[in-house]
Amino acid sequence: MPELPDVENLRKYLEATALHKPIERTVVRDNRILENASPQSLGRHLKGKELQEGKRHGKYLFGALGNDECLVMHFGMTGGLMYYESGGPPEYARVLLNFEGGGSLAYTSKRILGKVGFTDDPDQYLEDRDVGPDALDDGLTMEDFARALSGRRASIKSALMNQSIVAGIGNIYSDEILFQSRVHPGKKARELGRDELDEIFDNMRDILREPSGSGVRKEECLHGQRNSGAECPRCGTPLDIINVSGRTSYFCPRCQENGA
DNA sequence: CGACAAGCCTGGTAGC
DNA sequence: TGCTACCAGGCTTGTC
Secondary structure (H helix, E strand, O other): OOOHHHHHHHHHHHHHHOEOOOEEEEEEOOHHHEOOOOHHHHHHHHOOOOEOEEEEEOOEEEEEEEOOEEEEEEOOOOEEEEEEOOOOOOOOEEEEEEEOOOOEEEEEEOOOOOEEEEEOOHHHHHHHOOOOOEOOOOOOOHHHHHHHHOOOOOEHHHHHHOOOOOEOOOHHHHHHHHHHHOOOOOOEHHHOOHHHHHHHHHHHHHHHHOOOOOOOOHHHOOOOOOOOOOEOOOOOOEOEEEEEOOEEEEEOOOOOOOOO
Protein backbone atom coordinates (compact mmCIF):
# COMPACT_ATOMS: atom_id res chain seq x y z
CA MET A 1 0.00 0.00 0.00
CA PRO A 2 2.50 2.60 0.98
CA GLU A 3 2.48 5.55 -1.39
CA LEU A 4 3.33 9.09 -0.34
CA PRO A 5 0.40 9.72 2.05
CA ASP A 6 0.80 6.28 3.60
CA VAL A 7 4.52 6.77 4.17
CA GLU A 8 3.74 10.18 5.66
CA ASN A 9 1.50 8.40 8.16
CA LEU A 10 4.31 5.98 8.94
CA ARG A 11 6.63 8.95 9.49
CA LYS A 12 4.21 10.42 12.00
CA TYR A 13 3.83 7.02 13.63
CA LEU A 14 7.59 6.66 13.98
CA GLU A 15 7.80 10.12 15.52
CA ALA A 16 4.95 9.41 17.91
CA THR A 17 6.35 6.12 19.18
CA ALA A 18 10.08 5.73 18.73
CA LEU A 19 11.96 9.02 19.13
CA HIS A 20 14.74 9.68 21.65
CA LYS A 21 15.14 6.12 22.84
CA PRO A 22 18.61 4.59 22.75
CA ILE A 23 18.71 1.54 20.50
CA GLU A 24 19.99 -1.37 22.51
CA ARG A 25 19.88 -4.05 19.87
CA THR A 26 18.86 -4.50 16.24
CA VAL A 27 17.41 -7.85 15.25
CA VAL A 28 17.29 -8.80 11.59
CA ARG A 29 14.87 -11.67 11.19
CA ASP A 30 15.18 -11.99 7.41
CA ASN A 31 18.40 -10.92 5.69
CA ARG A 32 16.69 -10.49 2.34
CA ILE A 33 15.17 -7.23 3.53
CA LEU A 34 18.59 -5.61 3.97
CA GLU A 35 19.75 -3.40 1.16
CA ASN A 36 23.36 -2.44 1.64
CA ALA A 37 24.33 -3.86 4.96
CA SER A 38 24.91 -7.07 6.82
CA PRO A 39 22.91 -7.62 10.01
CA GLN A 40 26.15 -7.00 11.92
CA SER A 41 26.98 -3.71 10.24
CA LEU A 42 23.41 -2.42 10.58
CA GLY A 43 23.45 -3.31 14.26
CA ARG A 44 26.78 -1.57 14.71
CA HIS A 45 25.53 1.58 13.00
CA LEU A 46 22.42 1.78 15.15
CA LYS A 47 23.69 0.65 18.52
CA GLY A 48 23.40 3.32 21.19
CA LYS A 49 21.92 5.87 18.77
CA GLU A 50 18.49 7.47 19.04
CA LEU A 51 15.97 8.27 16.34
CA GLN A 52 15.69 12.04 16.39
CA GLU A 53 13.31 12.67 13.54
CA GLY A 54 11.44 10.97 10.73
CA LYS A 55 12.05 12.37 7.26
CA ARG A 56 10.14 11.34 4.19
CA HIS A 57 11.07 11.70 0.55
CA GLY A 58 8.66 10.13 -1.89
CA LYS A 59 8.06 6.63 -0.59
CA TYR A 60 11.30 6.53 1.40
CA LEU A 61 11.35 7.04 5.15
CA PHE A 62 14.58 8.07 6.85
CA GLY A 63 15.00 7.65 10.56
CA ALA A 64 17.49 10.42 11.33
CA LEU A 65 20.10 9.54 13.97
CA GLY A 66 22.12 12.76 13.87
CA ASN A 67 25.14 13.78 11.76
CA ASP A 68 23.17 12.93 8.61
CA GLU A 69 23.21 9.27 9.59
CA CYS A 70 19.91 7.59 8.84
CA LEU A 71 18.13 4.31 9.05
CA VAL A 72 16.55 3.98 5.59
CA MET A 73 13.23 2.25 5.10
CA HIS A 74 11.30 1.50 1.96
CA PHE A 75 8.06 -0.39 2.32
CA GLY A 76 7.43 -2.03 -1.01
CA MET A 77 3.82 -3.07 -1.43
CA THR A 78 3.20 -4.57 1.96
CA GLY A 79 5.47 -2.89 4.49
CA GLY A 80 4.68 -1.11 7.72
CA LEU A 81 5.79 -0.20 11.23
CA MET A 82 4.56 -1.48 14.56
CA TYR A 83 5.68 -0.31 17.97
CA TYR A 84 5.12 -2.74 20.82
CA GLU A 85 6.10 -3.08 24.45
CA SER A 86 4.90 -6.55 25.25
CA GLY A 87 3.66 -9.69 23.61
CA GLY A 88 6.50 -10.19 21.16
CA PRO A 89 6.98 -8.98 17.61
CA PRO A 90 4.04 -8.77 15.19
CA GLU A 91 3.56 -11.08 12.25
CA TYR A 92 5.94 -10.48 9.32
CA ALA A 93 8.35 -8.45 11.44
CA ARG A 94 11.64 -8.45 9.49
CA VAL A 95 13.71 -5.98 11.50
CA LEU A 96 13.34 -5.04 15.17
CA LEU A 97 14.81 -2.07 16.98
CA ASN A 98 14.88 -2.94 20.65
CA PHE A 99 15.15 0.16 22.81
CA GLU A 100 16.85 0.45 26.15
CA GLY A 101 14.33 0.15 28.94
CA GLY A 102 11.83 -1.82 26.84
CA GLY A 103 9.77 -1.16 23.79
CA SER A 104 10.55 -2.14 20.21
CA LEU A 105 9.85 -0.82 16.77
CA ALA A 106 9.18 -3.51 14.19
CA TYR A 107 9.60 -3.01 10.46
CA THR A 108 7.09 -5.42 8.94
CA SER A 109 6.84 -6.68 5.37
CA LYS A 110 4.61 -9.47 4.25
CA ARG A 111 6.19 -9.96 0.85
CA ILE A 112 9.74 -8.79 1.47
CA LEU A 113 9.61 -6.36 -1.41
CA GLY A 114 10.80 -3.40 0.66
CA LYS A 115 14.28 -2.53 1.86
CA VAL A 116 15.99 -1.55 5.08
CA GLY A 117 19.42 0.03 5.02
CA PHE A 118 21.70 2.66 6.40
CA THR A 119 23.21 5.84 4.96
CA ASP A 120 25.28 8.73 6.24
CA ASP A 121 24.20 10.91 3.32
CA PRO A 122 20.49 10.73 2.51
CA ASP A 123 20.72 13.23 -0.37
CA GLN A 124 23.37 11.13 -2.03
CA TYR A 125 21.37 8.00 -1.33
CA LEU A 126 18.40 9.43 -3.26
CA GLU A 127 20.57 10.73 -6.05
CA ASP A 128 22.20 7.33 -6.48
CA ARG A 129 18.77 5.83 -6.99
CA ASP A 130 17.67 8.56 -9.37
CA VAL A 131 14.79 9.60 -7.13
CA GLY A 132 13.26 12.87 -8.30
CA PRO A 133 11.71 15.70 -6.29
CA ASP A 134 9.08 14.81 -3.71
CA ALA A 135 5.61 15.34 -5.16
CA LEU A 136 4.74 17.68 -2.28
CA ASP A 137 8.02 19.59 -2.25
CA ASP A 138 7.24 23.30 -2.04
CA GLY A 139 10.12 23.92 -4.39
CA LEU A 140 8.50 21.88 -7.15
CA THR A 141 6.69 24.25 -9.48
CA MET A 142 4.19 23.74 -12.24
CA GLU A 143 6.96 24.75 -14.66
CA ASP A 144 9.26 22.01 -13.35
CA PHE A 145 6.46 19.52 -13.58
CA ALA A 146 5.55 20.42 -17.15
CA ARG A 147 9.20 20.34 -18.20
CA ALA A 148 9.74 16.92 -16.63
CA LEU A 149 6.80 15.51 -18.59
CA SER A 150 7.44 17.22 -21.90
CA GLY A 151 8.54 14.92 -24.67
CA ARG A 152 7.75 11.78 -22.68
CA ARG A 153 6.52 8.99 -24.88
CA ALA A 154 5.11 7.06 -21.96
CA SER A 155 1.50 7.29 -20.81
CA ILE A 156 0.75 9.95 -18.21
CA LYS A 157 -0.07 7.22 -15.72
CA SER A 158 3.29 5.58 -16.21
CA ALA A 159 5.03 8.98 -15.99
CA LEU A 160 3.27 9.85 -12.72
CA MET A 161 4.46 6.56 -11.24
CA ASN A 162 8.01 7.13 -12.48
CA GLN A 163 9.87 8.03 -9.28
CA SER A 164 12.63 9.85 -11.14
CA ILE A 165 10.13 12.38 -12.53
CA VAL A 166 8.19 12.95 -9.30
CA ALA A 167 8.58 10.82 -6.18
CA GLY A 168 5.76 9.37 -4.12
CA ILE A 169 2.98 8.35 -6.50
CA GLY A 170 1.99 4.73 -7.07
CA ASN A 171 -0.85 2.91 -8.74
CA ILE A 172 -3.70 3.94 -6.44
CA TYR A 173 -2.98 7.64 -6.32
CA SER A 174 -2.10 7.94 -10.00
CA ASP A 175 -5.56 6.60 -10.80
CA GLU A 176 -7.13 9.05 -8.36
CA ILE A 177 -5.20 12.04 -9.71
CA LEU A 178 -6.15 11.22 -13.29
CA PHE A 179 -9.77 10.61 -12.36
CA GLN A 180 -10.03 13.99 -10.65
CA SER A 181 -8.29 15.59 -13.61
CA ARG A 182 -10.54 13.82 -16.11
CA VAL A 183 -7.58 12.54 -18.10
CA HIS A 184 -7.37 9.06 -19.59
CA PRO A 185 -4.54 7.06 -17.94
CA GLY A 186 -3.25 5.86 -21.31
CA LYS A 187 -2.87 9.31 -22.82
CA LYS A 188 0.73 10.07 -23.79
CA ALA A 189 2.40 12.55 -21.49
CA ARG A 190 3.75 14.56 -24.42
CA GLU A 191 0.26 14.98 -25.85
CA LEU A 192 -1.16 16.70 -22.79
CA GLY A 193 -2.30 20.29 -23.15
CA ARG A 194 -1.26 23.02 -20.77
CA ASP A 195 -4.71 23.03 -19.17
CA GLU A 196 -4.51 19.28 -18.53
CA LEU A 197 -1.03 19.57 -17.03
CA ASP A 198 -2.27 22.36 -14.75
CA GLU A 199 -5.19 20.26 -13.65
CA ILE A 200 -3.00 17.20 -12.98
CA PHE A 201 -0.45 19.22 -11.03
CA ASP A 202 -3.09 20.87 -8.81
CA ASN A 203 -4.93 17.62 -8.20
CA MET A 204 -1.69 15.83 -7.41
CA ARG A 205 -1.00 18.36 -4.66
CA ASP A 206 -4.55 18.35 -3.28
CA ILE A 207 -4.94 14.59 -3.25
CA LEU A 208 -1.55 13.74 -1.76
CA ARG A 209 -2.01 16.33 0.98
CA GLU A 210 -5.55 15.30 1.73
CA PRO A 211 -5.60 11.58 0.99
CA SER A 212 -8.33 8.96 0.82
CA GLY A 213 -11.11 11.33 -0.05
CA SER A 214 -10.92 12.92 3.38
CA GLY A 215 -11.31 16.33 1.81
CA VAL A 216 -14.15 18.15 0.14
CA ARG A 217 -14.63 15.78 -2.76
CA LYS A 218 -15.22 12.72 -0.67
CA GLU A 219 -18.27 11.62 -2.63
CA GLU A 220 -16.46 11.99 -5.92
CA CYS A 221 -13.36 9.95 -5.28
CA LEU A 222 -12.26 6.80 -6.99
CA HIS A 223 -11.00 5.66 -3.61
CA GLY A 224 -12.64 2.43 -2.54
CA GLN A 225 -13.96 1.76 -6.04
CA ARG A 226 -11.32 -0.76 -7.02
CA ASN A 227 -13.43 -3.81 -7.64
CA SER A 228 -15.03 -5.26 -10.72
CA GLY A 229 -18.48 -3.86 -11.22
CA ALA A 230 -17.57 -0.52 -9.64
CA GLU A 231 -19.19 2.59 -11.07
CA CYS A 232 -18.01 6.12 -11.58
CA PRO A 233 -18.85 8.10 -8.42
CA ARG A 234 -19.63 11.12 -10.58
CA CYS A 235 -21.73 9.82 -13.44
CA GLY A 236 -22.48 6.18 -12.63
CA THR A 237 -20.86 4.76 -15.74
CA PRO A 238 -19.25 1.36 -15.08
CA LEU A 239 -15.53 1.85 -14.61
CA ASP A 240 -13.12 0.44 -17.16
CA ILE A 241 -10.25 -1.74 -15.98
CA ILE A 242 -7.19 -1.75 -18.22
CA ASN A 243 -3.52 -2.54 -17.90
CA VAL A 244 -1.19 0.44 -18.23
CA SER A 245 2.49 -0.46 -18.13
CA GLY A 246 1.87 -3.53 -16.05
CA ARG A 247 -0.47 -1.99 -13.49
CA THR A 248 -4.21 -2.42 -13.14
CA SER A 249 -5.89 0.90 -13.86
CA TYR A 250 -9.43 1.95 -13.02
CA PHE A 251 -10.99 4.88 -14.83
CA CYS A 252 -14.28 6.23 -16.07
CA PRO A 253 -14.59 5.83 -19.84
CA ARG A 254 -17.03 8.74 -19.95
CA CYS A 255 -15.33 11.32 -17.67
CA GLN A 256 -11.86 10.40 -18.90
CA GLU A 257 -12.59 9.70 -22.53
CA ASN A 258 -9.91 11.96 -23.98
CA GLY A 259 -7.55 9.49 -24.95
CA ALA A 260 -4.90 7.03 -25.48
C1' DC B 1 -4.26 -24.38 -8.61
C1' DG B 2 -3.27 -20.30 -11.31
C1' DA B 3 -3.79 -15.50 -11.46
C1' DC B 4 -3.15 -11.55 -9.14
C1' DA B 5 -1.72 -7.81 -5.74
C1' DA B 6 -0.99 -0.74 -3.92
C1' DG B 7 6.37 -1.72 -4.42
C1' DC B 8 11.12 -1.43 -7.30
C1' DC B 9 14.85 -3.22 -10.25
C1' DT B 10 16.80 -5.27 -14.40
C1' DG B 11 17.47 -6.38 -19.28
C1' DG B 12 16.31 -5.95 -23.92
C1' DT B 13 14.86 -2.83 -27.33
C1' DA B 14 11.84 0.83 -29.73
C1' DG B 15 12.32 5.24 -31.07
C1' DC B 16 14.52 9.61 -31.63
C1' DT C 1 24.81 4.49 -34.98
C1' DG C 2 24.22 5.60 -30.07
C1' DC C 3 21.74 6.80 -26.35
C1' DT C 4 17.53 7.21 -23.76
C1' DA C 5 13.45 6.06 -22.07
C1' DC C 6 10.09 2.56 -21.98
C1' DC C 7 7.98 -1.87 -21.17
C1' DA C 8 7.80 -6.70 -19.75
C1' DG C 9 9.33 -9.72 -16.48
C1' DG C 10 10.93 -10.96 -12.03
C1' DC C 11 11.14 -10.70 -7.10
C1' DT C 12 7.98 -12.54 -2.91
C1' DT C 13 4.10 -14.68 -0.44
C1' DG C 14 -0.61 -14.47 0.78
C1' DT C 15 -5.38 -14.43 -1.05
C1' DC C 16 -9.20 -15.29 -4.14
